[in-house]
Amino acid sequence: MTTSRFYGRIAGVGSTSGVRVVVGHWHDTPLGAFSDAMVATGSGHRVLLAPHEAAAGFIASTYRFDEVRIEPFAVAARDGAWRVRSPSLVLDLTVGPRTALGRLLRAVPRRLAGSPAFCTVTDPVARVVLDGVRTRGSAGGGRREFYGATDHRVVTAASGSFDGVDLGSLAPVDPAPRFGFSSTPARPSVTSVVTTVRG
Template identity: 70%
Template sequence: MSQPARSRFRGAIAGVGTSSGVRIVIGCWSSSPYGGFADAMVETALGHRVLLAPSPEVAEFVASTYSFDEVRVEPISVVAGPTAWTVRSDSLELVLALGAPTALGRLLRVVPARVAEAPWWCAVTDPVARVALRGVRTRGSAGNGRREHYGATGVRRLSAAAGAFDGTDLGVLATVDPPPRFGFSSTPRRPSVTQVVTTVVPS
């Protein structure tokens, strides 16, 4: 499938740290140029970066945007309920318990969606995000001649996590530290789920 000049991915991103040292970023996208889908980026305690993508087309786009040591194409699903996310694929099983909105999440609620999702607003919030949330960027180079703009509209804490990657238990929820090395931006250090609209444009 060809990639349009301007693409929007609407959904949510979960950033998860575990006591095993494995850090995971899960995307649950309700709409995108590839339809609705889920994907996961996993970095092991030894620094091995793995992409789990549901189709060759999604794998090609994501792998040419971020950096991985291994790409796996396999069915992956996210059931996103009001109190929990359940993630399943051949490689990953994960249940995430959702907590309350963060202070930032409550603040984002007062920003009109059309403003929060606009690339120009991402340029305004980027300097603030760099200071307030270590490793987080709201715009930057996505590689392969692309730039990304992250427009967040809400943030909720994660209160618990349990699961396994490649059959090995992940342990309990922990901070996302060190930040995973997939691209120009990381998730917040504190595990959370962010409602987001990602706009990808040519650089």
Template identity: 50%
Template sequence: MTRRFDGHIVGLGTTSGTRVVVGIWERSPHGPFADAMVERPDGHRILLAPDAWVADLVATTYRFDEVQVVAVALDGWSIQAGPLQARWTPGARAPIGWLLRCVPRPVAHHETWARLCDPVARRVMPGVRTHGTAGQGRTEWYAATDAWQVTSATVSWDGQDLGPLAPVDPPVRFGFASAPRTPTLSRVTSFIRDRP
């Protein structure tokens, strides 16, 4: 069985060293939802999930030191997820976005294309991968079809501001891939195929 998730992913760095990756999924086998993955400066990785289904799926797909099921609310390009509050402003289409838009959707969504793009993505955007393992013998691939630079963001944890927007550096360590180093909002379809 292959599960498909259509939506957006934004990767944000802060000058405090905390990095945040937010998934906003408009279409999924579970309906619309959003979640957030946070890596603190000391490497502690936290998943903030809206319910047990999302917590179980994401925690068995990626690696975390802590999982919290919390209320998650979206308001435009902002999220409130338990102790996390983040708001970001997308700017101009990123150069890679113009290239991604040239690939026909059926091609972009195919696993073979993701395999072919993986070594290129790793070289052009260190840390970024398009094909890899999703844990428990599963396979995951990403089909990005557009991307925008993030021009500003405010991120806080338990009401404490985490500092201005900064690169996602070092790369986050939740799974086989990181978000781009430059804060980016990407239009993405993610596929997770269970073990045959």
């Protein structure tokens, strides 16, 4: 059985234009460090923005998209802000304080929090506490995926554009974009995660 682990952070935001964006900023993966975005338009069209073929192939085999774009993609992330840039997407996020959930997650040892066994145990709790969020499920092709969260911060503001059209201001991630078995929390946020794919 092959096991692949991805360490990084995921920012999930909605906008008043109806566009919802999930940005992955990965510092340690089998594909090297990279960033990507999953974008759902107001009409429900799902677009993957990935920096190279390897990332696009892995992500597209794991989640569902109507369109895949390979293009230069950069994220500059620090404690209080994210700056996301690609030919298709411009996104600036203001990141606020750690949430109560984040404080709880920080109390769990990282090695335990990222283990598939712990993700299996926490899945029923995640479903109740965070509507639409799952910590385990199908990754396609007979594979299984596990999300181990280690921190959670609120996003307090967002601005930018997709395909040159202004996104408007920050809004809940609603409806869920339905890229895969789990959704980003409806409340705009940044989550530190260990993602494990087995199969």
